[in-house]
Amino acid sequence: MDRQVLHKSPWWWVPTLYFAEGVPYFLVTSVSITLFTQLGVPNGEMALFTSLITFPWVLKPLWSPFVDVLRTKRWWVLVMQAVMAVAMLGVALAVAGCAFPKAEGTLTIPATVAIALVFFTITAFASATHDIAADGYYMIALSEHQQSAFVGLRSTFYKIANIFCQSALLLIVGWLQRYTTVAASWTYVLLGCSGLLAAWAVWHTWAMRVAEGHNFNSPNTQSIQKIQSTQITPPSNTAAIFREVGETFVSFFRKPQIALALCFMLVYRLPEALLLKLCNPFFLAKQADGGLELTVATVGEIYGIGVVLMLAGGIAGGLLVSRWGLKKTFIPLALWLTLPCIVYVYLAAGQPTSFWLIALCIGIEQLGYGLGYTICMVYMMRFADGAHKTAHFSLCTAFMFLGLLLPGLVAGYVEQATGYLGFFWVVMVCCIPSIAVAVAVWRKL
Numbered sequence: 001m002d003r004q005v006l007h008k009s010p011w012w013w014v015p016t017l018y019f020a021e022g023v024p025y026f027l028v029t030s031v032s033i034t035l036f037t038q039l040g041v042p043n044g045e046m047a048l049f050t051s052l053i054t055f056p057w058v059l060k061p062l063w064s065p066f067v068d069v070l071r072t073k074r075w076w077v078l079v080m081q082a083v084m085a086v087a088m089l090g091v092a093l094a095v096a097g098c099a100f101p102k103a104e105g106t107l108t109i110p111a112t113v114a115i116a117l118v119f120f121t122i123t124a125f126a127s128a129t130h131d132i133a134a135d136g137y138y139m140i141a142l143s144e145h146q147q148s149a150f151v152g153l154r155s156t157f158y159k160i161a162n163i164f165c166q167s168a169l170l171l172i173v174g175w176l177q178r179y180t181t182v183a184a185s186w187t188y189v190l191l192g193c194s195g196l197l198a199a200w201a202v203w204h205t206w207a208m209r210v211a212e213g214h215n216f217n218s219p220n221t222q223s224i225q226k227i228q229s230t231q232i233t234p235p236s237n238t239a240a241i242f243r244e245v246g247e248t249f250v251s252f253f254r255k256p257q258i259a260l261a262l263c264f265m266l267v268y269r270l271p272e273a274l275l276l277k278l279c280n281p282f283f284l285a286k287q288a289d290g291g292l293e294l295t296v297a298t299v300g301e302i303y304g305i306g307v308v309l310m311l312a313g314g315i316a317g318g319l320l321v322s323r324w325g326l327k328k329t330f331i332p333l334a335l336w337l338t339l340p341c342i343v344y345v346y347l348a349a350g351q352p353t354s355f356w357l358i359a360l361c362i363g364i365e366q367l368g369y370g371l372g373y374t375i376c377m378v379y380m381m382r383f384a385d386g387a388h389k390t391a392h393f394s395l396c397t398a399f400m401f402l403g404l405l406l407p408g409l410v411a412g413y414v415e416q417a418t419g420y421l422g423f424f425w426v427v428m429v430c431c432i433p434s435i436a437v438a439v440a441v442w443r444k445l
Helices: 003-008 014-038 043-052 055-062 064-069 073-096 109-141 144-176 182-207 209-213 221-228 235-253 258-267 270-284 296-324 326-350 355-384 389-444
Strands: none
Touching (some): 014 043, 014 073, 043 270, 043 389, 055 109, 055 389, 064 109, 064 389, 073 109, 073 182, 144 296, 235 389, 258 355, 258 389, 270 296, 270 326, 270 389, 296 326
């Protein structure tokens, strides 16, 4: 097969691009929780730190206009993948500092954790920027027909990245811990992730080069010139950029029912925001401390089942909304997001040891999350519709992420004050405002 033809096919870069987009996100937002828990960081500080390092996804609408006009989308993709590779190498080396005996005067474990947090933050900023550039490249490099044709593929590989991080990586870490220390096992896995990100940067240098120069089946010369341009926007255009950003923000906050929409974005996922930070610590904690005392490998197996059911819930939720409409499905799906949280109360109270019973409980909760998250996304897409809809949807997701971040800052301290059983009862109480704001939105649909 001719090499030029291989370059032109989106099959060569769409799957890897969106797998590469998902892995750093889940490393920062999910895997870091298990990592720091195993390194002995108390739940209060762990939840606080792992929430703070996710701030870039809240802030990314502020710099997304500049990614659009400075350099090319391909340039941003390649540079950010390289930056993430180096940053994950930094995390791995910092964690390695916990794996070996310390000579007098060398770094202590808290210092190495602080260094790891710095590199995780760099990864988060690069990943948020990569998200902007990857989506922009996808829309520019493909025709409208191809964008529709490959949207399922990009979504699938992003979800595979979720399974890879929350299940496969934990299984590998658990297997390595049979033969080496906790810190050493994480060091090896993080080094592998760094190498994977570096490999993607090399691969996409080859696979995306011609794709960016040819707009697949589209003879639009201006689009090609726009993509190929690597000139920095002249300073005379800077004021126009800021003016456009300002107009986007002002028009967003002038939308009808903006106050209710912001309440929904910030409060709807409150129970989930608390659970996200304490699920894995609960699984790993000793039974004497109120946990289930599972191994990391077992947690990986459980989440492998759970994530698959979450994806199934997302698909089912989308089909239900398309069949019955948002108005009829809004409250039932909202209840599916909140009420299954009760399984954690059962797990904390009963502390079962059966793998399949625990997996069933987590599977039900993850299925509910997949169903309930659907209406959140559909509502935000409808709210963002109109002028500046892409930027407005980005703002919606930023506020939604802020709604996850803020409760996470205190989640660990709440658990330390109440214990795991008390904490999960607090989560159930937090279902009340989540359902209340869902009902308020439903009445306005």
